Amino acid sequence: MSGEGKRRHGDRGDAGQGEGLVLGIDCSTTACKAIVWDGRGRVVSEGRASIGLTNPEPDAWEQDAERWWEATLEATRQAVERLGEGNAWRVRAMGITHQRETFVVTDAEGKPLHPALVWMDARCRPEVAEAIAALGETRLHTVTGKPPCTTPSLYKLLFLLRRGAPSLGAQRPRVLDVHALLSWRLTGRLATSLASADPLGLVDMEARDFSPEILALAGLSRAQLPVLCAPGEVIGGLMEAAAGALGLPAGLPVVAGAGDGQAAALGAGLSGPGAAYLNLGTAIVSGVVSSAYRIDRAFRTMVAATPGAYLLETDLKGGTFTLTWLVERLLGRSASEVGGTLSALEQVARGLPPGADGLLLVPYWNGVMNPYWDDDASGVMVGWHGAHAPAHVYRATLEGIAMEQRLHTEAVEAASGPIGELLVMGGGSRSDLWCQILADVTGKPVVRTGATEASSLGAGMLAAWASGMFPDLGAAVGAMSARGATFSPGAQQGIYDRLYREVYAGLYPALAGSLKRLAALRAEARGGLAGKAVR
Template identity: 50%
Template sequence: MTRDYVIGVDCSTTAAKAVVWDAGGLAVAQARADFELVQQRPGWGEQNAEDWWAATSAAVRRVVQTVDGSRIAALCVTHQRETFACLDRLGKPLRPAMLWMDGRAVEEVESRGTPEVHRITGKPPNPTPAWYKLLWLARHEPETLQRTGKVVDVQAFLVHRLTGTWATSWASADPLGLVDMTTFDYDDGLLAEVGLDRSQLCALHPPGAVLGSVTDDVAQRLGLPPALPVVAGVGDGQSAQLGAGITEPGRAYLNLGTGVVSGTYSETYSYGREYRTLAAAVPGAYTLETFIGGGTHNLKWFVEKFSGVDTRALGLELSPEQVLETAAAQLPPGAEGLLVLPYWTGALTPYWDHHARGVLLGLTGAHGKSHVYRALLESIAYEQRLLTSGAEQVLEKPIEEVLALGGGSRSAVWCQILADVMRRDVVVVREPESTCLGAGMLAAAATGLYPSIPDAATAMSGTARRFTPDPRVTEEYDRLYEVYRDLYPALRELFPRLAGAVRP
C-alpha cells in the first residue's frame, strides 16, 4: 500500500483548514470550517477552545471524504501561535482561550517586561506573548490558575484530542514566552513568576517529531486510517516560512494576511527590538520575524466603514477591494501626497508601542477613496522596508528576494508596490495555502517521504509570478520613504497623551 499523501491542518484565528497534499506539494483536496472570534471589550480577543476541535474535526472529516484515505501517511497541525487555553485536569477549558491579539496585559508588560525576559525568550516586551496574559490572570483571576491542570497552545489542545497525549513542539510553545530560546526548554524562572510548574505544561519535542497516533475512536469518527501518526508542527509564521521553501539564509517570506508577518532564517540565536526570535521549523534554527498588526485588516476596515462600494448592486463579479485596487492603480506613486501610518492595532516591531495608532497625513480636498486605498497599500510597503532593513543587520547574508503569500499576494498592484518600495524582487509562491503546506512538509519528512525537512521543502514548494522594482518609480518612493520613517518618531509622544485624554 502506497502512503504518499499527508494532511496539513491550519487552525488559525478564524477557521480551521485541512488540506491533503501529495508528495509534490500539490493540494489534492481541501476543506474549511469557521469559528467565532469574541471581543467583549476593546483590545480583548477570546475564543472557545472547543471550537478549535469542532472546526478541525469538521474540516478533516470533509477533506478525507474526497480522497483515498489509505494513502494518507500522517497529519500535522499549524496554528495561531501565542493563543493559549487554561484547561482543568480533565482537559476541559476553564475559561475562554486568550488570543495572540488580546492586548489587555499592558500593565504586566510595563512592570515585568525586562531586558532579561527579552534575552531568554527572544520576544521584546509587548502584550502578544501568553506569559504576560498569564500574569494578568494571576492578578485578576487567580482562581483560574489554581484550578488549571494544563496550559496549552492550540496545537497541544488538538494533539491531545487526536492522540490522548499531552505534547507539542518547542516551536509551537515558544511564542507563549515560556521557553528559553538557547535550550528550547521551559524556563523555570518564568514559570515560577506566573505560578506554574512543568506538570501543568505539555512535553516539548522537536518540530517534525511524531507525537503519537490518532486513537481508534478519532480515526473512526474522522475517517482517518487507524493509528495515523500525528507529527509535531510549528506556529503559523514558521510554517509559512517552511511552506515557502525557506530553509537557509538570504530570503524572507512575507505573509500578506490579516496582519503582515515577515520572517528570515538564521542558524544562530540573536535578539533585538527590530524583530522577535522564534524557533524555526528546522530543529535548532531560528526565525527572525517582523510583524505589522494591520495588513488586510486595515483594507477590510476601510472597505466596510468608508468605501461605500457595493459590487453586488453594480452587478459586478468583483470584490470591493478589486474595484478600489483598479482605481488606485491609476494614481501615481505616493497617492498624490497622502501617507498612512498603519498602526490600527498598535505598533509592534521595532517600536513595541501599544499606544500607537493609525494616522493619515497630507489629506486635502483633492483626495478621494482611491487615494486612501493606495496610501493604505503603500503604508504596508514602507513599514515593511523599515522592518526588513532592521532585521537584516544581524543576518548571515542580506535578503535578496521576498516570497509573498497570503490573501494579499493575489494583488498584482500591491506586490508591485512592495517591490518598488523595498527595492527587492517580490516573488509570489505557487501555493496560496503555504502555511498549511509547511505542516504537510513536516509530515512528509517525518514519515520518510523525504530524508529531511529541507528536502521536503525543496521538493514540495514552488513559485509563480515575479515582480521586479521599476527604476522609474523607486527613486520617488525613496523620497517618500524618507518622510515616512520620520512619521512615527515625530508623533511618538502624542500617542500616550491621546490615550490618557480619552480614558473614562
C-alpha cells in the same frame, strides 16, 4: 524536551520517495484549513471552516477554543470526502500549524475554563510593566527572544490570572496553545511542538525548553503545560474516536508542526540565509533563518521549523486586518461583502498615482512591535483632502504596510546580513498591485511562492518527512516548494524611495510622544465612563 515521539524516516512501506499524501491542518485566526498535499506540493483536496472572533471590550480579542476543534473536524472531513471514497488510506501523516500567541486555560480533562485570548488581545499593558519591573527588560528579551510587549502569551496569561479572572489561578489550570489542544484531542497525548510553545513567551530559547525562571514569574508548574516535541516528531497515532470523526485511519501519525509563521517559512522554500519569507495575512510576518541564537530589537527570535535553527522574525499586527477594518468598520459592509468590496477598491486604486494622491498611512492599528515595541502606538493617516475616497485609503494602506516592511527588512539586514529577495505568500499575495508596490517600496524582487497556503504546506512538509516520504526535511522542502511570478522594482521605485525617506521614516518618531499621551487620555476617559456607569 521529550524523546517519546520518534520520527519514522525509514518507514516507507512499499512507497518510493515522495509518494503518498499528507494532511496539513492550519488552525488560523479566522478559519481552519485542512489541505491534502502530494509529494510535489500540489493541492489534492481541501476543506475550510470558519472560526469566530469576538471583541467584547476595547483591546479584548477572544475565541471559543472549542471552535478550534469543531472547525478542525469540519475542515478535515471536507478534505477527506473530496479525496473520494476509499482514498483516505493514501494519507500517510498529518501535521499541524496554527495562529500563535493565542492560548486557552482548561481543566485537567481539557475543558476550557475561559474564552481563549487571541494574539491581538492587548489588555495586559500593566502586566508587561510588572514583568519588566520583576525581571528586567533585558533579561526577558534574552531568555525568551522577544522584547516585552502585549503580544507574547506570557503577559496575557498574567492579566487573565491576576485581573481578568483571578479565581482561575486557584484551579491551577492547564495552559494550552492551539497545537496542544488539537494534538491532545487527536492522540490523547498532551504535547505540542517546541516551535508552537515558543511564542507563548515561556520558553528559554537557548535551552529550547520551558524556562523555570519565567514559569515562576507566571506562577506555573511544568505539570500545567504540555510536553514539548521537536518539529517533525511524531506525537502519537490518531485515536479511534478522532479517526472516526475525521474519516481517517486510526493510528495515522500526528506530527508536531510549528506556528504559522515558522511553517510558512518552510512552505516558502526558505532553508537558509539570503532571502526572507513574507506572509501577507491578518498580520504581516517576515523572517530569515539563522543557525545561531541572536537577539536584537529589530526582530523577535523564534524557534524555526528547521532542525536546530532559529527564525529572526518581524511582525506587523495590522496586516489584512486593516483592510478588513476599512470595509467592515469604516464602509459599513458585512463580513460576506469584504472580498467583493476589496476587489472593487483595488480596481480603482490601480489607476491612482503612487502615494495615493498625497495620503500616507502608518499601519499601527494594533500597536507596533519591532522596531519600536510600543503598545501605545496607534494608526496614523496624514494628507487628507476633499478629493480622497475609499480607494485612496485602500491604496494608502497597501503602501503604508509596504513602507513598514521596508523599515523592518532594512533593520533585519543591519543585524544579520543582506536579504536578496522576498518570498511572498498569504491571502494578500494574490494582489498583483500589492506585490508590485512591495517591490517598488523595498527595492527588492518579490517572488510569489507556488502555494498561497504556505503555512499548511510547511506542516505537510514536516508530516512528509516524519512519515518517511523523504529522507530528510531538506529533501521534502526541495520537492514540495515552488516559485511563482516575480515582481521586480519598477519605474515608481524613485517616488516611493523619497516618500519613505523624506516622510514615512520620520513620521512615527515625531508623533510617538503625542500618541502615548493620547493613549493615556483614552484610558482615562474610559475609566471615567466606567465610573459613571457604576455610580
